[in-house]
Structures are given as C-alpha cells and as structure tokens.
Amino acid sequence: MVDRTTDTAVRIGVVGVGAIGRRHAQYCVDEPATTLIGIADPASEAGSLAHEFGVPHFRSLEDMLDAQRADGIIVAVPTPLHCKVALTAIRRGIAVLIEKPIAKHPAEATELIATANSTGAKILVGHHRRHNPIVREARDIVKSELGQLLAVNVLWAVLKPRSYFEPQWRRVAGAGPVLTNLVHDVDLLRFMCGEIVSVTAAARRSARRHEVEDTVAVLLDFESGALGTITGCDASPSPWSWDANSGENPNFPVSRENSYRFLGSDGSLEFPDLHVWKYRVDGEAGWTRPISREGRIVKAQDAYRRQLRHFCRVIKEHEEPLVSAEDARRSLQVTAAILRSAATGQSVSPAEIQGAA
Numbered sequence: 628m629v630d631r632t633t634d635t636a637v638r639i640g641v642v643g644v645g646a647i648g649r650r651h652a653q654y655c656v657d658e659p660a661t662t663l664i665g666i667a668d669p670a671s672e673a674g675s676l677a678h679e680f681g682v683p684h685f686r687s688l689e690d691m692l693d694a695q696r697a698d699g700i701i702v703a704v705p706t707p708l709h710c711k712v713a714l715t716a717i718r719r720g721i722a723v724l725i726e727k728p729i730a731k732h733p734a735e736a737t738e739l740i741a742t743a744n745s746t747g748a749k750i751l752v753g754h755h756r757r758h759n760p761i762v763r764e765a766r767d768i769v770k771s772e773l774g775q776l777l778a779v780n781v782l783w784a785v786l787k788p789r790s791y792f793e794p795q796w797r798r799v800a801g802a803g804p805v806l807t808n809l810v811h812d813v814d815l816l817r818f819m820c821g822e823i824v825s826v827t828a829a830a831r832r833s834a835r836r837h838e839v840e841d842t843v844a845v846l847l848d849f850e851s852g853a854l855g856t857i858t859g860c861d862a863s864p865s866p867w868s869w870d871a872n873s874g875e876n877p878n879f880p881v882s883r884e885n886s887y888r889f890l891g892s893d894g895s896l897e898f899p900d901l902h903v904w905k906y907r908v909d910g911e912a913g914w915t916r917p918i919s920r921e922g923r924i925v926k927a928q929d930a931y932r933r934q935l936r937h938f939c940r941v942i943k944e945h946e947e948p949l950v951s952a953e954d955a956r957r958s959l960q961v962t963a964a965i966l967r968s969a970a971t972g973q974s975v976s977p978a979e980i981q982g983a984a
C-alpha cells in the first residue's frame with residue numbers, strides 16, 4: 628500500500644523506454660521523492676538502460692508487477708498500446724501516468740475511465756505542457772487582459788528526420804502529427820480558450836506518402852464563439868513549433884520564435900514569448916496608431932519534472948490529476964474529429980465521436 632502520510636519515496640515503474648520513456652526513467656532516478664523500481668520493455672536496449680540505472684529489467688508490465696510492489700506506473704509505450712498496457716496496472720488498482728494521447732480511440736479512453744472507476748486507480752495523462760508556468764501565465768493573460776477572445780492561430784512545423792520513422796508504428800494509423808503532436812496543441816487550446824465544438828480540416832500525405840498525414844490545416848470553433856486555426860506539418864524545416872520555441876525538451880534546440888498568437892478585442896498575445904501587444908495611446912486606438920509590445924518574465928521550470936512531482940501527490944491523494952482521463956479524452960475526441968473531417972470533407976463535432984476515429 629502506498630504510504631499517503633509520510634515522505635517515503637513513491638515507488639514508480641516505467642513501461643516502454645523509447646524516446647520519452649527513458650527520460651521519464653531518468654527523472655524518476657533524479658527525483659528524491661521517487662524510487663525507480665524497474666523498467667518493462669521487451670527491447671534489448673531496455674536491458675542495458677535498466678543496468679545503467681541499477682534497476683531490474685522485465686519484458687512485460689505483468690512480469691514487473693508480479694515481481695515488484697509499485698505505487699505508480701508510467702506508460703510510455705506506442706500510442707496504440709496505451710489502453711492494453713495501462714489496463715494491466717489499473718486492474719490491479721495501481722495509479723498510472725499515461726503518455727499523451729491517452730489512447731488511440733476515444734472508446735479506449737472510456738474503457739480506461741470505467742475500469743479505473745471500478746478499481747479506484749488514479750489516472751494522470753501526460754499533457755505535460757500544462758505543468759509549465761508560462762502556460763499558466765499565458766492562460767491568465769488570455770482570460771483577463773485581452774478583452775473578448777476573437778481568434779487564435781497556431782503554427783507547428785518541424786522536419787522529422789527519416790530515422791524517426793524507423794519504428795513502424797509511427798508510419799501508420801495511431802500515430803501521425805495530428806494524434807502524436809497536435810494533440811498537445813489541442814489540449815493547450817482547450818485549457819486556455821475553452822471547449823472546441825466543431826472542427827473542419829484537410830490533411831495531406833504528399834511529402835512522404837506514409838499511411839499517416841504529414842500536413843494538416845484545421846479550423847476550430849470554440850464554444851465561446853472564438854475561431855482558431857492550426858497549421859501542422861512534420862515535413863518542413865522551420866523554427867516555428869512549441870517544441871523548438873518553448874525550450875521545454877532538451878532534445879529540441881531552442882529557436883526564439885513564437886508559434887501561437889491569441890487575438891482579443893483589447894490586445895493580442897504572442898506565445899511562448901509572452902509578448903502582449905496593445906495600443907497605449909491617448910485618444911482613439913486603431914491601425915494607424917503605433918502599437919506597443921510588453922514582455923512578461925516567468926521563471927522557467929521543467930514541466931516534466933513538475934508533472935512527475937504532481938503524479939506523486941496524486942498517488943498520495945494530496946491532489947487530483949491536473950489532466951484527468953476525462954479531460955484527455957476530450958482532447959482525443961478533437962483530434963479524432965480533425966481526422967474524420969479531413970477524411971470526409973465535413974465539419975465534425977468532437978462530442979459526437981465516442982468510438983473509433
């Protein structure tokens with residue numbers, strides 16, 4: 628049983644130690660509040676990594692849970708396996724931090740929620756950006772300083788190298804930039820601007836001809852009446868993406884550009900630089916007057932580390948998940964709606980999507 632009253636280190640296992648899982652494992656080793664109890668991954672490199680960390684290596688999560696007592700499990704396997712693997716821990720009543728997107732289909736997310744409700748297991752979903760203090764500051768600015776939010780524009784464009792696509796799962800349905808990358812942007816937009824009630828999208832796969840898209844253009848209708856656009860492309864050299872602009876993940880060299888623009892009736896915000904643009908003039912404001920920029924400074928903090936510490940507090944029942952499974956299901960429904968709209972040419976309401984995308 629997890630000790631909810633003392634400072635005893637929280638026992639965490641990581642399942643799947645590829646690109647992101649190995650980082651989670653490193654955080655668990657570095658963080659004084661956690662003990663890494665093992666790594667579960669059938670790949671042979673996972674054995675070497677476990678050796679490096681001085682923890683046992685298991686070929687499956689079942690084997691790890693049969694051998695070790697765990698307070699929490701971090702699920703970082705390929706997206707199509709999230710549901711099956713997470714259920715292994717949830718059925719035993721063990722808390723899970725599931726990487727984003729919560730699952731491949733909203734129906735799987737529903738199954739995870741129902742099972743967790745019956746066993747009492749906690750689910751936190753790895754939309755780590757929400758743990759970044761600049762996101763919280765931007766959300767405050769959007770809510771209180773821009774007046775009525777009219778529109779938001781997001782650009783996410785990167786060149787993924789050929790080697791990125793070596794794992795087969797990244798080329799077929801269940802991956803792709805909409806589900807793997809833009810789900811982060813969708814989650815941020817929902818967090819900062821409210822619910823999305825309709826999406827209209829077009830997608831292309833003309834750069835690589837993989838089963839999944841490489842380029843997508845999306846029009847969003849927010850419940851508030853605001854409009855949004857997202858342009859996503861993982862086949863273009865560009866400095867404009869959250870990954871490059873936020874400096875959040877050391878794997879991505881920083882470029883000091885902005886990839887989000889929020890447009891309100893009283894001002895606009897560039898993000899992640901947190902530049903607020905407003906007319907600060909006497910008399911009537913308007914496009915013939917000089918507009919000025921004001922910057923905000925927020926102390927950088929590691930969003931992944933904050934997420935892990937929050938997971939520990941969720942396990943100890945000191946906090947409710949900042950990104951619950953229900954919340955993550957809604958973001959997944961939006962990405963499923965984007966893919967459906969791109970396939971049908973029709974506008975799609977995310978709320979309608981309960982089953983497979």
Ligand SMILES: NC(=O)c1ccc[n+]([C@@H]2O[C@H](COP(=O)([O-])OP(=O)(O)OC[C@H]3O[C@@H](n4cnc5c(N)ncnc54)[C@H](O)[C@@H]3O)[C@@H](O)[C@H]2O)c1
Nearest residue numbers: 643644645646647648667668670703704705706726727794
């Ligand atoms: N939050 C983030 O910043 C972030 C970043 C990258 C990836 N992700 C998410 O993390 C997940 C993994 O992505 P990745 O890029 O690390 O994938 P990856 O292909 O690099 O690694 C996946 C690992 O899982 C292992 N694996 C496969 N089946 C398994 C099983 N049944 N049991 C245990 N291990 C198994 C593989 O051997 C591999 O080592 C995806 O859902 C992705 O969307 C999140």
